[in-house]
Amino acid sequence: MFRVLIVDDEPIAIDSVEYIIKNNFKQLEVGGRARSGREAIEKAYNIRPDIVLIDIKMPGINGLEAIRKIKDTNPDVHFIIISAYDYFDYASEAMALGVVDYLLKPVKEAKLIEALQKAIESIEHKRRRISQELEMKEKLEIIVPALENGFIHSICMFEDNTEELINFSHLFELENKSGYVMAIEFGDKDSEGVKNKISASVRTHNYYGDYRGILKSTCDCIVGPIMFNRLIVYVLNDSDQDSFAIKTASIELAEDFSHKVKNIFGDVSIGIGRCYDVLNAKKSYREAMLALQALSKSSDFILHIDDIIEEYEENIELDEKIAFDICAKAAGGDVNSTLITFDKVFSQIVESTGDIDKIKDKCIILAVDFSKHFSSITKDFRVVLGKIMASNNLDEIRGTLRKYIEKIAEKVSISHQEKVNSIIDKANEYLYKNYSRDISLDEIARVVNLSPYYFSRFYKEQSGINFIDRLIAIRIEKAKEYFENTDYSIKEVAGLVGYPDPNYFSKLFKKMTGYTATEYKEFYRK
Numbered sequence: 001m002f003r004v005l006i007v008d009d010e011p012i013a014i015d016s017v018e019y020i021i022k023n024n025f026k027q028l029e030v031g032g033r034a035r036s037g038r039e040a041i042e043k044a045y046n047i048r049p050d051i052v053l054i055d056i057k058m059p060g061i062n063g064l065e066a067i068r069k070i071k072d073t074n075p076d077v078h079f080i081i082i083s084a085y086d087y088f089d090y091a092s093e094a095m096a097l098g099v100v101d102y103l104l105k106p107v108k109e110a111k112l113i114e115a116l117q118k119a120i121e122s123i124e125h126k127r128r129r130i131s132q133e134l135e136m137k138e139k140l141e142i143i144v145p146a147l148e149n150g151f152i153h154s155i156c157m158f159e160d161n162t163e164e165l166i167n168f169s170h171l172f173e174l175e176n177k178s179g180y181v182m183a184i185e186f187g188d189k190d191s192e193g194v195k196n197k198i199s200a201s202v203r204t205h206n207y208y209g210d211y212r213g214i215l216k217s218t219c220d221c222i223v224g225p226i227m228f229n230r231l232i233v234y235v236l237n238d239s240d241q242d243s244f245a246i247k248t249a250s251i252e253l254a255e256d257f258s259h260k261v262k263n264i265f266g267d268v269s270i271g272i273g274r275c276y277d278v279l280n281a282k283k284s285y286r287e288a289m290l291a292l293q294a295l296s297k298s299s300d301f302i303l304h305i306d307d308i309i310e311e312y313e314e315n316i317e318l319d320e321k322i323a324f325d326i327c328a329k330a331a332g333g334d335v336n337s338t339l340i341t342f343d344k345v346f347s348q349i350v351e352s353t354g355d356i357d358k359i360k361d362k363c364i365i366l367a368v369d370f371s372k373h374f375s376s377i378t379k380d381f382r383v384v385l386g387k388i389m390a391s392n393n394l395d396e397i398r399g400t401l402r403k404y405i406e407k408i409a410e411k412v413s414i415s416h417q418e419k420v421n422s423i424i425d426k427a428n429e430y431l432y433k434n435y436s437r438d439i440s441l442d443e444i445a446r447v448v449n450l451s452p453y454y455f456s457r458f459y460k461e462q463s464g465i466n467f468i469d470r471l472i473a474i475r476i477e478k479a480k481e482y483f484e485n486t487d488y489s490i491k492e493v494a495g496l497v498g499y500p501d502p503n504y505f506s507k508l509f510k511k512m513t514g515y516t517a518t519e520y521k522e523f524y525r526k
Contacts, residue, residue, distance in 0.1 A: 002123060003031040005049035007040040007066070008082065009058045013105070017053055017082070020109050025116060037061030037069075044070040049077060051119050056083040056090055064090070067097050076126070078119040082107050145212070145223070147171065152224025152232050155181070155281040162279060169278045172222065177236050179221075180250055181281065183271040183288035184211075184231040184257070185295075204229050207264055214260050219253055230292075232285065237275050246275050247304050254302045269295045272304040326366070327373045330409040333416030338409040339402065346398055356394070363388050363401050370405060377411045420462050423448045427459060427467065435474045436498045441467070475499070476512045483521045490517045 004021060006014045014033050021028050031047045034040040038061050040054060052070065056063035067079050081094050084105040091102050100122065101115035151168045154161050169175055186204040204211075205226050212223050215233060224232040235253065237246055254270040261268060271292030273284030287305035295303050326345060329338040349362050364385055371381040387400045430447050431439065444467060445455040459467045475497040482493045494505035509517045 002028050002050040002120060003047060004028050005032045005034065005040065005044055005047065005052045005054075006030060007034040007037075007052060007054040007058070007063070009035050009055065011035070013055070013082070017107070017112065020112055021116070024109075024113050025120075027120065028116065037063060037066035040066045041069045044077070045073055048074060050123055051078045051080065051116065053080045053082055056081060056085060056094075064093055064097065067094075067099070071097070078122060080112075080115045080119060082112075148222045149225045151222050152234065155234065155285045156224075156227075156232060157282075165279050165281070174236070174278045177238060178275050178277045179234050179236040179281065179284070180246070180275040181273040181284040181288040182233045182235060182250070182254060182257075183273075183285070183292045184233065185269045185271075185292055186229045186231070186265055188267050204231070204265070207261075210264055211261060214257060218256060218260075232288075234281055234284075243275065243306075247272075247306060250275075251302060251304055258301060267301060270302045271295060272302070274305055326405065327370060330370075330374070330405070330412050331416075333413040333420075335406065335409045335413050339406055342402055342405050346401070350394060356397075359394065360388055360391070360397060363397055367401060367404065370408065374408055374412060377415070378408055423450070424459065424463055427455075428470065431467070431471050431474055435471060435478060436496055438498065439471060472508065472512065476509060479505075479509060479517075480513070480520065483517070484524045490521065493517070 006017050008014050008017070014035075018030050018033075021030060028051070031049055032043040034043050036059050040052070040063075041061070044052060052067075054063045054066060058066075061069075063081060063083070070077060070079075079094075079097070079099045081090075081099055081102045082105060083090065083102070086104055094102050100119045103111055103115060147168075151165075151172070154164050154168060208226050208231075211231060215221050215223055220236040220238065222234040222236070224234075235250065239246070241249070250272050254272060258268050258270065269292060271288040271290070271294070273287030273291070276284050291303040291305045291307075295301065326338060326341050329341045345366075346363075349359055353359050353362060367381055367384055367388065371378040381404070384400060384404045388397055391397045391400060426448050427444055430444055441456055448455060450458060456467065459465075459470075463470070465473075479493050479497045482488050482496060486493075488496070490506060491502040494500070494502040497505070499505035499508070506517045509515070509520070513520060515523075
């Protein structure tokens with residue numbers, strides 16, 4: 001419904017226009033009548049009309065001046081002028097004000113209807129556009145945080161995901177930009193660090209929207225999800241400032257954020273890394289985490305990596321990275337890739353650490369981490385540690401640890417394949433039992449306890465066929481059995497194997513078998 005205001009100093013003119021509107025437009029409602037420019041301005045303010053039909057020559061404020069005043073408070077209103085004056089200047093000024101049409105008295109009904117229809121179409125078009133824009137904005141408010149979460153997860157991971165970061169760089173248009181990571185930890189501190197992290201985590205999740213809003217309104221940044229009681233943020237830097245100026249600005253930003261959230265939550269600790277391009281954002285993340293770790297031992301709440309005075313290793317997380325690389329390969333059941341990765345990592349350890357005792361230390365850490373990842377099948381890792389400690393040369397150390405990792409990787413591979421077979425068998429069993437129903441991807445993924453996206457890819461990789469193609473094959477085989485052993489009609493068989501449309505079933509049957517359903521049925525009747 002659209003609201004109309006009619007403005008004219010002649011009552012008969014108002015009555016005439018109102019009569020035409022009521023007899024031709026169900027979607028128009030005359031919300032008010034006015035007999036002067038001043039009254040038109042007041043009523044337009046109160047009733048907020050969508051369309052105003054207005055004369056130019058009226059007592060006091062004329063129509064054109066009234067249009068200007070009304071547009072000041074309601075810029076979306078559509079005007080139609082109905083005037084007895086065919087002056088070029090009036091018409092020109094009216095068009096400049098965005099008037100829909102300029103009609104001359106006595107107005108013809110057809111002309112008025114046409115002008116009103118034009119105004120209605122313009123209003124509807126604008127409303128549709130606004131609705132679409134709002135819908136798009138709502139979708140973006142859902143999609144963008146999810147994409148930002150994916151980017152932050154990428155820079156927090158140890159594995160090489162350069163291609164993924166390149167894709168995110170294109171997506172967020174970061175090709176020529178750089179930034180630094182702020183690692184924010186929520187919760188009150190004492191001499192041991194953050195107190196009651198579980199409680200802090202719960203409260204942090206509750207205020208995530210507030211924190212995200214504060215950061216987005218303060219700086220150009222990519223905000224990750226809450227990870228326990230921490231929030232990782234990649235702050236974009238568009239300036240050509242030197243490293244010191246960037247560092248100073250980053251600390252000021254951290255202080256500003258800390259001050260703003262203090263009333264919401266309480267104290268926060270913020271570690272800040274150096275500024276890098278997107279492909280090297282992982283370095284900034286590790287530096288920010290190192291700074292955050294250093295804060296747990298001090299009374300400060302904000303620390304930049306460059307402000308750490310004590311000695312620290314640039315690659316402090318090397319041992320964890322080493323364990324991750326090798327364990328990730330082993331967890332995938334690929335023994336050969338696991339050993340290749342181990343050989344590379346061992347060479348890196350030897351190259352970076354010339355002292356044999358330090359090499360032993362790193363290998364022991366690797367063995368311990370490996371045993372933690374696969375504790376259910378690592379029975380003799382203490383024996384391995386003893387052999388490493390007793391080794392006198394690099395070949396002995398390498399041979400002992402390599403053999404141990406190979407043995408565990410083989411066990412993992414067997415276990416991995418057993419799990420894969422179990423999932424495929426369970427999925428196939430479900431398909432065989434329920435082929436007559438409409439089985440969705442979500443449904444079967446739930447049965448095997450995998451996400452739908454992952455299950456679809458997993459099933460194709462492990463079985464060599466899409467699950468939907470497997471379902472079709474099962475249905476066609478069952479249909480063949482029905483044709484061979486019963487007198488059911490094609491329509492009945494189609495329904496029994498999950499196809500309510502017999503025509504579609506017949507086409508599918510011909511495609512899969514090379515025979516029409518009728519041909520196959522008649523052949524087995526002989």
